[in-house]
Amino acid sequence: MVSWINRRAARPEAPRQRPRVAPTELTxxxxxxxxxxxxxxxxxxxxxxLVFFEGLALAVQTAPTLRAKEGLSAxxxxxxxxxxxxxxxxxxxxxxxxxxxxxxxPATVRLESASRGGDWEELLLAIHVTSGMLDGYFSxxxxxxxxxxxxxxxxxxxxxxxxxxxxxxxxxxxxEQPGLADRLALWGRSLVGDTLLIARSALRASDARGLxxxxxxxxxxxxxxxxxRMDALGLTA
Amino acid sequence: MVSWINRRAARPEAPRQRPRVAPTELTxxxxxxxxxxxxxxxxxxxxxxLVFFEGLALAVQTAPTLRAKEGLSAxxxxxxxxxxxxxxxxxxxxxxxxxxxxxxxPATVRLESASRGGDWEELLLAIHVTSGMLDGYFSxxxxxxxxxxxxxxxxxxxxxxxxxxxxxxxxxxxxEQPGLADRLALWGRSLVGDTLLIARSALRASDARGLxxxxxxxxxxxxxxxxxRMDALGLTA
Numbered sequence: 001m002v003s004w005i006n007r008r009a010a011r012p013e014a015p016r017q018r019p020r021v022a023p024t025e026l027t028x029x030x031x032x033x034x035x036x037x038x039x040x041x042x043x044x045x046x047x048x049x050l051v052f053f054e055g056l057a058l059a060v061q062t063a064p065t066l067r068a069k070e071g072l073s074a075x076x077x078x079x080x081x082x083x084x085x086x087x088x089x090x091x092x093x094x095x096x097x098x099x100x101x102x103x104x105x106p107a108t109v110r111l112e113s114a115s116r117g118g119d120w121e122e123l124l125l126a127i128h129v130t131s132g133m134l135d136g137y138f139s140x141x142x143x144x145x146x147x148x149x150x151x152x153x154x155x156x157x158x159x160x161x162x163x164x165x166x167x168x169x170x171x172x173x174x175x176e177q178p179g180l181a182d183r184l185a186l187w188g189r190s191l192v193g194d195t196l197l198i199a200r201s202a203l204r205a206s207d208a209r210g211l212x213x214x215x216x217x218x219x220x221x222x223x224x225x226x227x228x229r230m231d232a233l234g235l236t237a
Numbered sequence: 238m239v240s241w242i243n244r245r246a247a248r249p250e251a252p253r254q255r256p257r258v259a260p261t262e263l264t265x266x267x268x269x270x271x272x273x274x275x276x277x278x279x280x281x282x283x284x285x286x287l288v289f290f291e292g293l294a295l296a297v298q299t300a301p302t303l304r305a306k307e308g309l310s311a312x313x314x315x316x317x318x319x320x321x322x323x324x325x326x327x328x329x330x331x332x333x334x335x336x337x338x339x340x341x342x343p344a345t346v347r348l349e350s351a352s353r354g355g356d357w358e359e360l361l362l363a364i365h366v367t368s369g370m371l372d373g374y375f376s377x378x379x380x381x382x383x384x385x386x387x388x389x390x391x392x393x394x395x396x397x398x399x400x401x402x403x404x405x406x407x408x409x410x411x412x413e414q415p416g417l418a419d420r421l422a423l424w425g426r427s428l429v430g431d432t433l434l435i436a437r438s439a440l441r442a443s444d445a446r447g448l449x450x451x452x453x454x455x456x457x458x459x460x461x462x463x464x465x466r467m468d469a470l471g472l473t474a
Contacts, residue, residue, distance in 0.1 A: 050297075050310065057294030057313070060287075066335045066342065070324070073287065073317060076294070080314045087307070098303045105303065 036144055036202070039093055043100035044108075044202055045138045045157070046086035050101075051112050053079040055127045056162055062120050068169055075162035079131075085156040089149070107201055114194045121173045121180060122187050125233075128166040129191045130198075132229045133222050135161065137199050170233055185235040192226060273381055273439070276330055280337035281345075281439055282375045282394070283323035287338075288349050290316040292364045293399055299357050305406055312399035316368075322393040326386070344438055351431045358410045358417060359424050365403040366428045367435075369466045370459050372398065374436050407470055422472040429463060 056076035063069040090097040115126030139157040142150050174181050196219055203215055223237075230237035293313035300306045327334040352363030376394040379387050411418050433456055440452060460474075467474035 077317045
């Protein structure tokens with residue numbers, strides 16, 4: 001589904017001295033070298049937003065307060081808007097969105113089941129962890145699409161979504177319930193593997209050589225983002 | 238919450254011969270004579286849209302096909318948009334939406350529980366019946382608000398929502414599953430009472446004399462609409 005194209009083939013071949021940079025910068029990956037196929041890219045991204053919507057809608061239905069319902073329903077609306085905007089892009093590509101999304105259902109449904117926690121707080125953290133990792137990932141991956149489409153898709157995916165309300169509700173719950181922080185820390189850790197599998201599947205169809213090694217730093221970065229997100233809640237990642 | 242004001246007080250008092258009209262026209266009620274209080278009206282209407290959204294979101298989550306998910310998720314988006322647009326109107330009135338909606342929670346949640354059927358088809362019919370009756374009711378009731386607000390609220394409530402997709406999915410299911418029509422006919426009938434209670438509660442706070450008798454034709458009309466809706470599915474109302 002994603003192919004590597006060295007867009008810098010014209011780069012001079014003579015080895016150059018490069019300045020030493022901080023380790024985090026060393027691992028930063030140039031996503032524009034990843035060129036996803038537009039149709040499956042849009043299909044997978046659209047399906048994932050549908051799953052975020054379903055998770056947020058479940059969080060609305062089971063919210064303990066009307067205040068929480070309000071914040072979460074707004075976030076559910078954003079995920080749904082992203083989903084439908086990506087569906088509209090698929091139609092522009094002349095394909096039937098349902099057919100394009102179908103192959104992504106099994107893996108995504110697996111992530112969805114794995115992230116349905118025992119209670120409302122675990123559900124919230126699951127959405128926070130998975131959408132936090134995957135929204136950023138797909139947005140950056142979209143840079144490899146052709147310029148017009150890339151701009152539109154980035155505009156769709158970069159709309160601020162559920163992060164603020166999830167962080168607010170989770171922080172309140174953690175402050176009120178002793179022991180919740182420890183349980184959520186474990187729960188958050190258990191979600192990372194499945195989320196990375198989804199991210200990896202977006203690259204699966206590529207037959208480019210050396211993909212594995214080049215992809216590794218992307219996942220390092222996703223995990224670093226995840227750690228920052230957990231830190232913001234006072235949770236050990 | 239709603240008061241009756243006779244806006245036609247200047248009407249000539251001499252009895253006139255009126256032409257005979259068909260019975261259905263005789264029972265048609267002039268909703269502009271019902272003047273709801275804007276704040277509780279908006280609060281109840283907003284809460285009801287949130288409940289429709291939750292029902293449609295549950296229908297998305299439990300849909301047997303991706304095609305059904307697509308149609309229902311669009312309908313869920315419309316209900317959510319109506320909810321948030323009504324919330325925005327409440328903020329324009331200078332009140333906190335959560336506080337205004339809270340008193341309507343118990344009755345609405347009761348309707349919600351009563352309308353969670355045993356399976357997906359019963360859920361779909363419940364949303365179809367309740368939103369069919371209440372959307373039209375609140376839209377017509379909004380005519381009694383002051384002109385600017387009435388126009389905006391009508392624009393919000395009259396957006397085509399879930400009716401088309403619910404009718405399509407239900408018709409498909411009824412055609413495929415022998416015996417489903419009989420079960421759904423019974424189920425649809427059982428929902429009317431609870432829905433009328435919600436409609437009646439929108440008029441509850443009125444202290445106008447003779448309300449009961451004047452309200453009766455409204456409910457007759459709501460039930461006639463309901464019968465047409467069931468007929469369209471080939472179901473006995």
